[in-house]
Amino acid sequence: MRIGIVYYSKSGNTRLIAQRIKNGLEANHMQAELIEIEPVKTPGFIKGGFAGGFQIELPIKSENCDLATYEFLIFGAPVWNRKPAPFMKTFLGKAKGIDGKRGAYFFTCAGKKEKQQTALEVFRENLNKRAIKVIDRALVVQMGKGGVVSGEEDIDDFLKAVMSQCSN
Numbered sequence: 001m002r003i004g005i006v007y008y009s010k011s012g013n014t015r016l017i018a019q020r021i022k023n024g025l026e027a028n029h030m031q032a033e034l035i036e037i038e039p040v041k042t043p044g045f046i047k048g049g050f051a052g053g054f055q056i057e058l059p060i061k062s063e064n065c066d067l068a069t070y071e072f073l074i075f076g077a078p079v080w081n082r083k084p085a086p087f088m089k090t091f092l093g094k095a096k097g098i099d100g101k102r103g104a105y106f107f108t109c110a111g112k113k114e115k116q117q118t119a120l121e122v123f124r125e126n127l128n129k130r131a132i133k134v135i136d137r138a139l140v141v142q143m144g145k146g147g148v149v150s151g152e153e154d155i156d157d158f159l160k161a162v163m164s165q166c167s168n
Contacts, residue, residue, distance in 0.1 A: 001166045003030060004067055006095075007076035008037040008087040010048075013108040013143040014078050017155070021074060021106070024159040030166060033070075037091050038062055052080025055122065057090040068097025072104075072166050073132065079109040079119045084126070092126050103132045104162050106139035113140040113151055137161035 005022055009015035018034055025032040040059040043051060051058055067073060077088040084107070092098070105123050109116055120138055127134050139158035141151035 003032040003072045004070035005074045006035045049081040051086040066096040075105040082118045113142045
């Protein structure tokens with residue numbers, strides 16, 4: 001089964017978790033590829049927080065991405081102002097070949113992972129608009145300057161949930 005891991009990362013934290021997910025899947029003999037969403041321009045803290053909070057789409061370079069060859073998709077984004085980084089919403093609105101696919105999603109955040117309910121709901125809603133059938137298990141990882149602060153143990157549980165869906 002071919003798995004695409006689509007993510008946006010400004011600081012590198014989300015990229016780090018996307019890579020760990022890819023490595024975990026490959027260690028279990030699954031084929032996974034990273035697909036990074038590239039912004040046309042990265043906003044500063046205030047504009048980015050505003051765009052994230054109000055889910056204002058921001059332009060991306062990979063507007064015509066076709067994901068039809070993937071059977072399962074994993075989406076990852078940082079949390080900006082309690083919502084997913086707006087580049088993900090832009091991507092989901094423009095990507096081809098994702099309607100009706102099975103998938104999962106993950107977040108990285110600076111705040112406590114227990115306080116990310118709004119981000120989880122918004123992300124799930126954005127995926128539902130494209131009829132993506134998401135698994136019941138989302139991953140939230142709290143990051144700090146030194147790496148993972150909280151959620152390390154959840155990565156393995158997330159991988160198990162994804163692999164169980166991919167083997168069906």
